[in-house]
Amino acid sequence: DAGVIQSPRHEVTEMGQEVTLRCKPISGHNSLFWYRQTMMRGLELLIYFNNNVPIDDSGMPEDRFSAKMPNASFSTLKIQPSEPRDSAVYFCASSLGQAQETQYFGPGTRLLVL
């Protein structure tokens, strides 16, 4: 079975450019999570969706970040404009949906903003 799929795996961009990260959750999973991981801040929850609806976006750093989930099999995290401090590994994870469920992480997108 395919796990969580993320693309691209690596992204290098210049400050000010728009960045779009993509995620395909495991089929049948109803919840989707976006995390950011840095050495300084560790693993942070940015936003999560349940049945395609954003439930908690309190972790989104600022208005430059936005996330969408147009259907059950696809989500995007967009940064516009990007800044060097956005450099991090961004993970997408999915779960069956109810609380207390295992979260399965994708391989991550390594983002470097120059």
Place this chain on the structure above:
Amino acid sequence: QQPVQSPQAVILREGEDAVINCSSSKALYSVHWYRQKHGEAPVFLMILLKGGEQKGHEKISASFNEKKQQSSLYLTASQLSYSGTYFCGTERFGNDMRFGAGTRLTVKP
């Protein structure tokens, strides 16, 4: 809201035991444990539920003290493959996961 993990780092010899602790200042709904190897994604180990029992995974087990909002991960007879960073994640209301800063475990031959 972020749980506190201790210690920050542990170095073991193969066959030795270790305990990693995770605590929260808030009442918890559940505690999750994940392991992450360098350059890879976190991988689920186990969940401990409020009112639930201690759950184990091979020689790795964990406990959850609801009254103290604390969880401990026990690694018994450690193997080289146990090396990595261990994260506890806590839920207060459900799906509002917050991860600790991680404990880096190194197992040496």
